[in-house]
Structure formats: C-alpha cells, structure tokens
Amino acid sequence: MTPTPGWYRDPSAPHLERWWDGTAWTEHRRAPEAPAPAAPTPPVPGPPVYGSQPTVPLTPGRPSPGGDSGKGPKVVALVAAGAILLTAIVTGVIVLGEDDGGGQVETAPTLATSQPVDREPASDTPSPAESSSEPPADGPAVVTDQLNGFTLPLLDGWVRPRTFTEADVLMTTDGTYDCPADFGYCRHGRVSSRTATADDGNSPEAIAKADIKEAADAAYDRDLIGRRPFGGIEAHKVLGSGPVTVAGRAGWFVRWRVTTAKGSGGYVQSLVFPSSIGTGSPVVVRYVFDAGEDGPPLADMDRLTKGIRSTH
Template sequence: MTSSTPPGWYPDAGLPATERWWDGTAWTAHTRPRDLAPQQFGPPPAPAPPVPPRGGSGPRTAVLAAVGAVLVAAVVAGAVVVGRGGGDDRPRTATSGPARTPTSDASDASDGKGTPTSSAPPAADPSLLVDELDGITLPVPDGWEKPSSTVEDVTTMRTEHSYDCPGDSASFCYHATVTSRTATQTELTSAEAVAKADIKDAANSSYDRDLVGNRNYDGITSHTQLASKSLSVAGRTGYLVRWRVRTSAGPGGYVETVAFPSPLGTESMVVVRLAFDAGADGPPLGTMDTITRGIRPIGDATSGGVGSSIGR
C-alpha cells in the first residue's frame, strides 16, 4: 500500500527524546533532539478522578469514584454550555482547540518499516526559503521564486525570469540560483574540508555541465578563487569558498559554497550553493553576501521579514 504521509520529523522510539526524518517514502539517517520540534497544542489533559481514602469502602467511596468518572467523561467529551439569552434554550458544545496530531507507532520509528501519520509542516513565510530537513531558512530576495519542482531534488530558489542559455543547448537558464542540501562528502568532518571539496562540483553543475548533460555555457574555461574563509552560519562555525568562473559562452558567473554543521544538533553537514551570473543582467554580488548572512535556524525570530530588503 502506497503511503501518502508527507515528509517530516517524527518520534524515534529507538532513540529517546529524538526525532527522525521521514522523506515521504522511507526513514533517513537524519535525527534531531525532540525538544527542538515546534510545540503542538491540543486539549488539556483530563484531571485524575478523586482517590478514595486509604482503607475506605462502602457507599461514600463508591459515590466519590462515580462522580470522578463522570467528571473525566465530561472533560474529554467537551463541556456543554446551555444558552439562555434571547430565549434560545438549545444546548451548545464548547470547543477546546484542535486535537493533537497522532505520531508514528513506536515500532515504526525503531525499525523503519512502518509509515508515520502526521500533518504536513506549516506553510513557509513567502520571504523565506525553508530547508526542513537541515533545519535552516534563507531570505528570499525580491524578484525571486521558490519553484515547486526542479531537475535536482534539493531546496531551491532562483530569479523569476529565465533566458535562453548562451551555449550549445536548448535549455533555459536563470541569472541566479541558490540551493540547500545535506553534504554528500560524509567522510569529511570539518566545514572547511566540505566547502573546499564541494566548490568544484558547484561550479561545474552551474556553468559547465548540468545534471542532464547540457553544456548551457559551453563549459568553464577558467576560474579565480575570490574568498576562502571561516564564518558563523546559523549559530554554527562554517566555511565559505567563492570562485569567479569564466565560460566559453556568456559572461560566466560567481559560484559560492557555504558549509556548516546542521543547527539541529546532528552531525550532518549542510551545504548551501549560490550561483550568480556575471555581467549587467546578473544580480548584485552583494545579494550573495546578504543571503549568506541571512541563513538562520528554523524558528529564529530574526530570520523573517528580510526578503523585501534584498536587491534583485
């Protein structure tokens, strides 16, 4: 039976106080402390029934127990309010808020064979790009879009308007693209090593040969390293590498890789790639710096409302 459960974080019974990422079809290796999950509100717990006195018995004890059971049933079912204003004597049921969303079964979380049940994550602020898996948000500049689907299945934002690629390709290109993903160099343990290893792949996928084999700019002819430094990203110590690449067709562009540990408290490294066209039609290079500085952990109060302040 095919599962329709959306991707999200669900309790992992095999790791107490921990949640594991369900990608929509299977459990992944990504985990995070459970107390970082957004709080879900539901009806207040029902009070416990009165406890009979020690050694008590007889009619009084039975009456107390019966009254307690009735009170519990009333709280769980919802209080009934009788409206008498304006001659309306019909009973009205008082609501007590939304029901708590059910979580995955303990056996499902531990063996990875079951399917969790939960509602989808809340819709993201339009001024933010949300990478739920890696626990970060990025500010979305004016004039950019968050495509619902891309060739590469990673969290993506890009300039709204496309143009015919200048190289030997029938594809459409974009003046700037930013992606966020989990690092694939799992054997590397430092942000510096991950960034330095990733920058070449980032440049090649943006300006040399894409995932489907198109050479949209007829390939990279040379590159110059503009920056290689440590920096703070989403409250963690990360590393940045930036190249200026030149291509056989078109003006080339700027490519940057930012690597840092996930703010979820896991051992996973996050990689944010930024590719901006050079020339008059490309976005200002300062926008690249603004996006990098605006990377925040999900839920950080300072991460919202910045999209309108970023140039095209």
C-alpha cells in the same frame, strides 16, 4: 493544495519512501515500515434495496394535505443522491518536471491516498523541523529547509521553485532565458542545499573546499543530462575563502568567479555549516549567480548568508 513535508511513497521507486519538503522531492529515501491496520470504514447509507421492507408506507388512500402522493419516493431518491455525493473524494496532483523544458517528471504525493507516515524519520537522517514553510503574516518572506533546519530570506527578484528536476533547490531568480550555448533554458540565479555525508570531509572547511569545484561544474560546465549550456568552463578565480558564522555556528565558505566559453560566466559559492537539528550533520548551501547586468547582485550572497536562521 501542496502536501505538507513528510515521508511519502517514492514515485520513481514504489518500494521505498522519499522525503517531500513541501515543494520538491529530496534525495533522502528509506524502506517503508509496515503500516498499522486501518480502522473499519462505517457503512455509507444508500438507496433502499428493492424487495426489502419499503421505507415509505404503500397503504392505499388519499395523500396527506399539502403534498403529492409521490413525495415519499422523491425524498428517498434525494437522500440516495446526497449519500453518493458525500462519498466523492477529490485528490490533487502536483507534477514536478524540468522547468520550462522537457525531461522526466515526478508526481508529488496525492493528498487523498498518500498521507505522511506519523513517525520519526530514521536515526541516520536529521529530523525535519515542525515549522511551516510559509512566512509569518507580519514578517519578511522566507524559504524553509525543513530537512536541515534553517530558513533563508526570500530577497527581491527571487522566487520559490514550483517545478524543478534538480533536487534540493530552495529558490531561483524569477524567469528564464535561452542558454547561450547548448539548447535549453537557463536561470540567472539559483540557491540549493544538501546534507553532507562522511565522504565529503570531516570539517566545514574541508567540505567547502571539496564541494566548490563540483558546484561550479554542475552550474556552468555540464548539466544533469550532459548538455553544456555555457559551452564549458575555461577558467576560474578564487574570490574568497574563510571562516564565517552562520546562525550562530562556525562555518566556512569558498567563492569562485567562473569564466565560460559562451555568455558572461558567473559566481559560485559553497557555504558549509553544522545543522541545528538531529546529529548536527554539516549542511552545504550552494549559490550560483550569473555575472553581467542581468545576473543578481553579488551582494545577495552575503545578504542570504547573514539572513540564515535556525528553525529551532
């Protein structure tokens, strides 16, 4: 079972709480508040204590008709065994690690021992949406960003990530391949999101223009552990930049075509628009598509952008 989105104890920093979005850890952390005192647990009935008053009369005499004289002790033993079975608790553990490779792994919240805190997140963090990340039974499949309050359509060939070390990944193309340069496994497409900060800029245009280089470097120059899966970026070309309406809000996008030393290179886009929840902080959505026959259609970038919907 996958834990519901909420605040849980951070497995990499137990003194903090970290936001779990339903599929992966995000970078949002906070200091935990003192929990309310737990209600006393009622005692669980157990087997009788020898030396106390027996629950079955030990009067000598003949057994009752239709039964054996040892029936009483058998009933007591069965009741005790049932009480022990009822007290067993099954917990589920989800391991989050680097997809198809080595690297550090993180453990998802354990449902039996790490219930989410029943209170609102800190005021400087947008409140998560209450809607489920699962699509409606009679509607198209979607992926929900609970923290930033929007959904994306899950197009053909795309899947929700199950294990991934990079934070805030919303979806990837299905399957992996050997990276063309450095050792490791690569994917033909990836979509991620994050909440912009005051250091990113003061408008969607400024944030998108500043983010695109960082997005390209992270995708095609060096990865999180310093490898160069494509041998580095040799050149880039601006394919588009301008205003765009996202879920009824004014945003901005910048799209690059990236040429790499190894492989066919790819396309990177930074899309920025105001969130519909909390303080309306800007949201940055990054698209990374490999170029070439194996990469996803470039038109999927526009389909994904047009399909973004607010959860409120």
